[in-house]
Amino acid sequence: MPELPEVENVRRSLLPHLRGQRIASVAVRRADIIDGPRTHRALLAGGTIARLDRRGKQLAIIAADGRVLVVHLGMTGQLNAGPVPPRANDPHVHVVWTTARGTTIAFRDPRRFGGLWPQASVAALAQRWEGLGPDALTIAPEALAAGLAGSRRAVKAALLDQAVLAGVGNIYADEACFIAGVRPARKASRLKREEVARLAEAIRTVLVRAVDAGGSTLRDYVNADGRAGQFASEHAVYGRGKQPCVRCGATLRQTTIAQRTTVYCARCQH
DNA sequence: CTGGATGCCTGGGAGC
DNA sequence: TGCTCCCAGGCATCCA
Numbered sequence: 001m002p003e004l005p006e007v008e009n010v011r012r013s014l015l016p017h018l019r020g021q022r023i024a025s026v027a028v029r030r031a032d033i034i035d036g037p038r039t040h041r042a043l044l045a046g047g048t049i050a051r052l053d054r055r056g057k058q059l060a061i062i063a064a065d066g067r068v069l070v071v072h073l074g075m076t077g078q079l080n081a082g083p084v085p086p087r088a089n090d091p092h093v094h095v096v097w098t099t100a101r102g103t104t105i106a107f108r109d110p111r112r113f114g115g116l117w118p119q120a121s122v123a124a125l126a127q128r129w130e131g132l133g134p135d136a137l138t139i140a141p142e143a144l145a146a147g148l149a150g151s152r153r154a155v156k157a158a159l160l161d162q163a164v165l166a167g168v169g170n171i172y173a174d175e176a177c178f179i180a181g182v183r184p185a186r187k188a189s190r191l192k193r194e195e196v197a198r199l200a201e202a203i204r205t206v207l208v209r210a211v212d213a214g215g216s217t218l219r220d221y222v223n224a225d226g227r228a229g230q231f232a233s234e235h236a237v238y239g240r241g242k243q244p245c246v247r248c249g250a251t252l253r254q255t256t257i258a259q260r261t262t263v264y265c266a267r268c269q270h
Numbered sequence: 271c272t273g274g275a276t277g278c279c280t281g282g283g284a285g286c
Numbered sequence: 287t288g289c290t291c292c293c294a295g296g297c298a299t300c301c302a
């Protein structure tokens with residue numbers, strides 16, 4: 001999926017299309033993408049959109065009457081907004097909303113790892129999000145330390161655990177470990193206090209930069225207006241296995257941690 | 271309880 | 287070109 005920076009860019013780009021707008025109609029093309037009640041009411045039909053919230057990689061579309069629709073983009077999910085409806089024969093468009101102003105918002109997800117989760121109330125949303133760790137964009141050192149304490153798994157595995165830290169995926173886990181100078185295979189509970197502090201700062205830094213650059217587009221990701229992100233060209237390690245380290249020139253090592261491809265510099269990261 | 275492995279899907283690229 | 291294989295931003299679920 002898009003990770004936190006990509007979801008945040010979807011949120012920001014979707015906001016002008018939806019805020020204050022009434023959902024005039026909803027068309028469900030593929031119902032099994034919806035987890036929960038599959039009624040138009042659950043999909044916010046007739047509601048006026050008040051806010052778009054984000055926690056980690058999850059996006060919540062919140063109607064003024066309290067209904068909420070949580071959107072998860074999975075690996076290849078998109079929310080495409082615009083004046084023109086998506087092609088009727090696009091097999092990957094699963095739900096289409098039309099606002100009273102005539103804007104269409106399409107949830108498109110070829111791989112279908114994403115989904116929609118209707119929530120009856122903001123309280124239900126809060127309860128759902130209690131299962132997520134603190135949002136990575138503003139992670140504090142103490143909060144990260146608490147999440148890593150007592151965990152024997154690799155620090156990267158812990159960073160990918162949304163209950164520990166919400167928003168980091170494979171790209172930004174590797175990038176943050178590189179910036180912090182921490183090897184991703186280190187046992188989470190063995191990091192020193194200053195290493196955890198560096199890691200927290202690195203996470204915030206890389207995510208803020210990625211948000212500002214519009215996110216990382218590897219192939220599928222675009223924001224609600226169809227714009228690709230520009231941060232992939234700034235990746236120091238992700239996707240650069242066996243290439244020279246941008247900092248020291250050593251050959252970057254590639255391995256597997258938590259079943260995910262992992263790239264790091266053995267000279268810069270300890 | 272924790273943490274590792276598996277499966278869910280489609281599509282693109284590499285290699286033959 | 288065409289075919290097969292491998293890999294990909296995530297995460298729920300099933301095991302040890």
